[in-house]
Amino acid sequence: MKNWFVFALVMLGVILMACAPAPTATPVPPTAAPAAKPTDAPKPTTAPVATSAPAAKPTDAPKPTDAPKPTTAPTAAPAASGSKMKLSFWHSLSGNTGKALEAMVAKFNQQSQTIQVEPIYQGAYADIAQKLTAAVTAKTLPEVAQMGGAPTMADSGVVINVADLVAKADLDDIYPGFWDYNKYGGKIISMPYNNSIPVLYYNKDLFTAAGLDPNKPPTTWDELVTAAKALTKPGQWGFNTHTDTHWYFSAMIMQNGGKILSDDGKKVVYNSAEGIEALQFWGDLVTKHKVMPSNQHAQAGADFVAGKLGMIMRSSASLGSIQTDAKFKVGVAPLPCKKTCSEPIGGASMLIFKTTPEKQKAAWEFVQWMTNGANTVDLFIQTGYVPLRKSVADVPALKDYLKSSPNAQVLVDALKYSSAIPIFSELGNSDEQLRKAIEKMELGSGTAKDAMDAAATVINKNLAGQ
Secondary structure (H helix, E strand, O other): OOHHHHHHHHHHHHHHHOOOOOOOOOOOOOOOOOOOOOOOOOOOOEEEEEEOOOOOOOOOOOOOOOOOOOOOOOOOOOOOOOOOEEEEEEEOOOHHHHHHHHHHHHHHHHHOOOEEEEEEEOOOHHHHHHHHHHHHHHOOOOOEEEEEOHHHHHHHOOEOOHHHOOOHHHHHHEOHHHHHOOEEOOEEOOEEEEEEOEEEEEEHHHHHHOOOOOOOOOOEHHHHHHHHHHHOEOOEEEEEEOOOHHHHHHHHHHHOOOOOEOOOOOOEOOOOHHHHHHHHHHHHHHHOOOOOOOOOHHHHHHHHHOOOEEEEEEEHHHHHHHHHHOOOOEEEEOOOEOOOOOEEOEEEEEEEEOOOHHHHHHHHHHHHHHOOHHHHHHHHHHHOOOOOEHHHHHOHHHHHHHHHOHHHHHHHHHHHHEEOOOOOOOHHHHHHHHHHHHHHHHOOOOOHHHHHHHHHHHHHHHHOOO
């Protein structure tokens, strides 16, 4: 394994631990607003790492319905000893989301006559990235792992590429953006699993009070500014984002026609005219339009459910907790668009590691089962992680859930805009540099061009090995 890969992945884990910039001294809003209780910061992404988009910290799930029966039952050949073959599965989901995952594993174990999977919680995305890196060196890897930014493991030499396993039917059935999110060097490395997209949540009651149509959320950047101005008043802000600022900002770059990475993968190119314009728009929300507080993203979630914030960009995986905690009518919409629409995927994926041929076969069987149509619907219903497959549109459980939760329908509809932030070795560091650029603009420190050039310079030096 290349030494630089280990260093890059370790650094990725460190970066993901601090997925949100530390809030600076809280500026005074246009007129005095009462302080809100801070909330815990979610995952990174993928940023995803991943990150792209980055995945969000698990939240309280919407009330589950009965899960549909899996479409494919385990069929691996029995182990020679007559006992079940044991596989270790490292994962990074906790709380209600973790319970949902472990229930699925238990269901697999109950149905399989040949395979017994042990789910082992290994901490957040950053933690599992560090532990997998250490396990490569120690040769103590599990058979399967769930990881944010999973494709970055490609150069380790210990991964079975999903490209060599997946059937054409699955390639066609799963939305292309999810496959792109699992590529490294142009090849599919990992299997899509718990994925989310950023969306716009809004307070329908505040919309009505401000004279806005609660059934017509903003669809463009200009409309976002107009609505945010109408919603901003003493004690209330019009707009904010949750802590994964790099995720929402990366979406804006792509919405404006910009790119994160060059086509040859050798340098970041977000300091283009499109990226600079996107950062200027972000800064203007704070310093010009005065509709967003400066560097108060850590408390944005609490502000929103408390009715002190009109709109918030946050992960689709937060739908359940927001609808549970809010005492008002919650609206959900795709992110407002500019030149195009873009919903960069966040969350994590499944990796299969090289062991014996028998265990590798069993591990792939388990991964296929966890990501089949019925189970991707069940995961969506229980957690808010979006369904991966086109073929589930007519699954009765999904239809029933969407009838009872119109906001969940919005998440499904937004999948047509799903896209992937390219996965590359410096992605975690790149996300950190973008967060720093955003913080500078929110504080009114320097120009958008200077901030973006500074971010790109750091990352491109690292990519060039300088």
